Amino acid sequence: MVGDGAWEFVDDRGRRTGAPERPERIVGYARSAATLWDFGLRPCGLFGSQHDGARPDPVKTGAIPPGEVAYFGSGGSLDETALREARPQLVVGVVYDDDALYGLPAETARRLESDLPTVALRVGGGRSLPAILDRFRDLAVALGADPAAAPPAAAPERLTAAESTLQQAARDHPGLRILALSGDGGDSVHLARPDAWPDLRHLADQGADLLDPGAGAGKSWRSTDWDAAVELRPDVILHDVRGNASGAAELDSIPQWRQLLDGAHGRTVAWNPEAPCSPGAYADFLEAVATGING
Structure with missing residues (x-):
């Protein structure tokens, strides 16, 4: 934020974005839009990634009521015309290990960033979950969210309590092994490498025992067959929803x-690798994992 009504924000790529006044019409990648919603802000539109379809994935859009925010498509099917007609004052995306806006073809991202003020926050494996949550909070506050009047989803106390609950569950049930996976039909499954996922690393930081899927191709996942998952003999399963x-x-x-x-023994937990980056969303996840551990 700068004086005289002007607005600016330095994103996680080190890029400074400015505007004559604080942006109010915001379009975001689904995860970003859902996060801002949790902080009490109301984006005017959202878009998905190459993994999404003609309708928004309700898992990624979190607490946003269906149909409440315009959806401009996903990946290479993004409707750039409709997005521009919404007159966004800011586009909020995410980046992983490089500086490219996630979920959009490079040329599409280049056009949007050339024409529209854009910020991107880093959500890849190199960041801790607390650091990611702090940066989204910084952005939400810069866009007008009031921490003193934060909705329950934005209250850090909820996450602190959930961390304590998970720590206790891990102490009460030492040695229970947790496997995170994403099903890909009957012939293949993607087994998550815990170190590549900030939320999984955060579970480990609270004392949970995350299984490493072992050697194989893939930085974030070991893509293999279902028999390999069975061989790991997990006690708790986190499954991508x-x-x-x-x-x-x-x-x-x-x-x-x-x-x-x-x-x-039926201990499964719904896992959203792209949950809103708000304390409440991750409090819900940690509480669910604690319940899974407790059986």
Whole structure:
């Protein structure tokens, strides 16, 4: 923020974005828009990634009521004309290990960043979860969110309490092994590498025992067959619930998934790798993991 009514913000790429006044019409990547919503702000539009479809993934859009915020499409199918017609004063995206806006083709991102004020916050494995949450809070405050009147989803006390709950569960049940995965049909599954995911690392920081899926191609995932997942013999399973992952009906049709459930005595937890970056969203997740550990 700068004086005389002007506004500016330095994003996680070190890029300074300015405007004559604080932006009010904001378009964001689904995860970003959902985060701002949790802080009491109201984006005017959102877009998805190459993994999304013609409708927004409700898992990624969090507490935003269906149809409440305009959806401009996803990835290479983004409707740039509709997005521009919404007259956004700011576009909020995310970046992972490089500086490219996630979820958009490079040329699309280049056009948007050339024409519209844009900020991007880093959510990749190199960042801790607390650092990610702090940066989204910084942005929300810069955009007018009032920490003193924060909605429950933005209250840091909820996350602190959930951390204590998870720590106690881990102490009460030492040695329970947790596997995070994303189903990809009956023939393959993606097993998460805990060090590549800030939320999984945060579970480990609270004392939870995350399974490493072992050697194989892939930085964030080990992409393999379901038999490899069964061989790891997890006690608790975190399963990706985004729209691009195998859903409940498909999972139930996979024999190895049923084997995993039997071995874990049914202890499964819904996992959203792109949850809103708000304390409340992650408090919900940590509480669910604690419940899974407690059985």
